Amino acid sequence: MNYTTFNQNQFDATKEPMFFGNYVNVSRYDVQKHPIFEKLIEKQLSFFCRPEEVDVTQDRKDFLSLSEHERHIFLSNLQYQTLLDSVQGRSPNIAFLPVVSLPELETWIETWAFSETIHSRSYTHIIRNILPESSEVFDGIVDTDAILDRATDITKHYDQLIMMTQLFQTQGEGTFTVNGQSTEVTLRTLKRILYLTMVSVNVLEALRFYISFACSFAFAERAKMEGNAKIIKLIARDEALHLTGTQHILNLMASGNDDPEMEVVARECHEEARHIFLDAVEQEKAWADYLFKDGSMIGLNKEILCQYIEYIAAQRMDALQFSHSFSQKQNPLPWMNAWLNSDNVQVAPQEVEVSSYLVGQVDSELKSNEFENFTL
Amino acid sequence: MSIIVKIDNYSFMCADDSMSLLEAIEDQGIDVEYQCRQGFCGLCRLKLVEGKVTYFDEPIAFIPENYILPCCCKTKEDIVIEGTVPKEKTSV
Ligand code: FES
Ligand SMILES: [Fe+2]
Ligand SMILES: [Fe+2]
Numbered sequence: 001m002n003y004t005t006f007n008q009n010q011f012d013a014t015k016e017p018m019f020f021g022n023y024v025n026v027s028r029y030d031v032q033k034h035p036i037f038e039k040l041i042e043k044q045l046s047f048f049c050r051p052e053e054v055d056v057t058q059d060r061k062d063f064l065s066l067s068e069h070e071r072h073i074f075l076s077n078l079q080y081q082t083l084l085d086s087v088q089g090r091s092p093n094i095a096f097l098p099v100v101s102l103p104e105l106e107t108w109i110e111t112w113a114f115s116e117t118i119h120s121r122s123y124t125h126i127i128r129n130i131l132p133e134s135s136e137v138f139d140g141i142v143d144t145d146a147i148l149d150r151a152t153d154i155t156k157h158y159d160q161l162i163m164m165t166q167l168f169q170t171q172g173e174g175t176f177t178v179n180g181q182s183t184e185v186t187l188r189t190l191k192r193i194l195y196l197t198m199v200s201v202n203v204l205e206a207l208r209f210y211i212s213f214a215c216s217f218a219f220a221e222r223a224k225m226e227g228n229a230k231i232i233k234l235i236a237r238d239e240a241l242h243l244t245g246t247q248h249i250l251n252l253m254a255s256g257n258d259d260p261e262m263e264v265v266a267r268e269c270h271e272e273a274r275h276i277f278l279d280a281v282e283q284e285k286a287w288a289d290y291l292f293k294d295g296s297m298i299g300l301n302k303e304i305l306c307q308y309i310e311y312i313a314a315q316r317m318d319a320l321q322f323s324h325s326f327s328q329k330q331n332p333l334p335w336m337n338a339w340l341n342s343d344n345v346q347v348a349p350q351e352v353e354v355s356s357y358l359v360g361q362v363d364s365e366l367k368s369n370e371f372e373n374f375t376l
Numbered sequence: 377m378s379i380i381v382k383i384d385n386y387s388f389m390c391a392d393d394s395m396s397l398l399e400a401i402e403d404q405g406i407d408v409e410y411q412c413r414q415g416f417c418g419l420c421r422l423k424l425v426e427g428k429v430t431y432f433d434e435p436i437a438f439i440p441e442n443y444i445l446p447c448c449c450k451t452k453e454d455i456v457i458e459g460t461v462p463k464e465k466t467s468v
Contacts, residue, residue, distance in 0.1 A: 040436065244416055244437045319418065337410050340411040341410065
C-alpha cells in the first residue's frame with residue numbers, strides 16, 4: 001500500500017503496533033499506546049543545547065602540542081564519530097518513519113534524529129577550530145578504508161530495510177530483482193529486517209559510540225582537548241537516551257506485547273542479531289588496531305581499548321538478554337563514568353572552565369523600565 | 377530502623393535515607409557502573425535477588441525483570457543484590 005502523509009481512515013491508534021500497522025494520521029499525544037516515547041521526547045527536548053557555544057579555543061593550542069600519532073588518534077576518532085552521526089542524522093527518519101504506526105513513536109524518531117544533526121554540527125565546530133583547513137578531515141572519511149569497512153556494516157541493514165519498504169509500498173508483496181539480487185518482500189521479511197536494523201542501531205549507539213567516547217575522554221584525562229570533551233559529554237548524554245529508546249523498542253518487540261508476530265520474528269532472528277553485536281566487537285577491535293598503529297597514548301592503548309570493547313559489549317548484550325562469552329567484569333577504564341556523566345559539564349574532573357553552553361537561554365528577567373514606553 | 381544491604385558477599389547498614397541506593401553503595405567504596413544518575417541510561421542496573429526498592433524518580437530507562445536502577449531508588453527493607461565487590465571487602 002502506498003505511503004500517505006495523512007491517512008484519512010478512522011481508527012484507534014492505541015490499538016496499532018509500533019510498526020507496519022496503519023499509517024499514522026493525526027499527530028496527537030493525549031492518548032498513547034506506549035507513553036515511554038513521550039517521556040523520551042520530553043527528556044531529549046530538555047537536553048537541547050548548542051555545542052557551538054562551547055569554547056574550544058584552548059583545544060587548538062592543545063592540538064598543536066600533540067604528537068603526530070596522537071593527532072592521528074584524535075582526528076580518526078572524530079572522523080568515525082562524524083560518520084556515525086551522518087548516518088544517524090538521516091537514517092531513523094528515512095528507514096522508520098515510512099513504516100511507523102504510533103504518533104508518539106513517530107515524533108520520538110524525529111526528535112531523536114534531530115538531536116543527531118546537532119552532533120554532526122558539533123564536529124564541524126570542533127574541526128574548524130583545530131585545523132585551518134577542515135576538508136582534509138571530512139574528505140578523508142570516504143578515502144579511509146578502515147572507516148569505510150565499518151560504514152558498510154553500519155548502513156547495510158538500514159539500506160536493505162529502506163529498499164524493501166520502497167518495493168512493498170509501491171509494488172506490494174512479491175519477489176523482486178534489484179541490482180541483480182533477488183529479494184523476497186513480504187510483511188514477515190520486512191519485520192525481520194526491521195528487527196535486525198533496530199539491533200544494529202543499538203549496536204551503533206550503545207557500543208560503537210562508547211568506544212569512540214573512550215578515545216575522546218582519554219585526551220581529556222590528560223587535560224588535553226577539554227573543549228572537545230565537554231561537547232562529547234553532551235553528545236554522550238543524548239546517546240544514553242537513544243540507547244534506552246532502542247532497548248525499549250527491542251524489548252517491546254521481543255515481548256510480543258506490541259505485535260505478537262514480532263515476538264516470533266525476534267526469536268527467529270536471535271542468532272543473527274547476536275552476531276551483529278559480535279561482528280561489531282571484532283570490527284571495533286580492528287579499529288583500535290588502526291587508531292594505535294603508530295603508537296598509543298598515555299592511559300589508552302590497543303589492549304585496554306579492546307578490553308573496554310568487550311566490557312561494554314557484555315553490558316549491552318546482557319541488557320537485551322543476548323548470551324556472550326565476554327568475561328571482562330571490571331571496567332578497564334574506571335575514569336569513564338565520571339566523564340560520561342553530564343551533571344558536571346561545568347565542573348569536570350580536570351577542572352574544565354565553566355562552559356558557556358547555556359548562553360542561548362532566554363532572558364526571563366525583564367526589568368520594569370523595559371516597559372517604560374509601553375502604553376495600553 | 378536500620379536496613380541491611382547485601383551485595384555479593386558484603387553486607388552493610390543503610391542508615392542515611394537521604395541517599396540513593398547508588399550513593400549508599402558508593403559510600404562503602406564499592407564501584408557501580410553509572411552514567412546519568414537520573415534513571416535514563418540504565419547503566420547502573422543491578423540484579424535484585426531479595427527484597428524491594430522504592431523509586432523516588434520514575435526511571436525512563438528500560439529495566440529488565442528482577443533488576444533495579446540504584447541511582448533513582450532507595451530501599452525500605454533489607455535487600456540482597458548481585459554485584460562485584462573487590463575481594464578485600466568481602467569479609468563482613
Ligand atoms: S546511572 Fe543512568 S539509570 Fe542509573
Ligand atoms: Fe549522535
Ligand atoms: Fe544517537
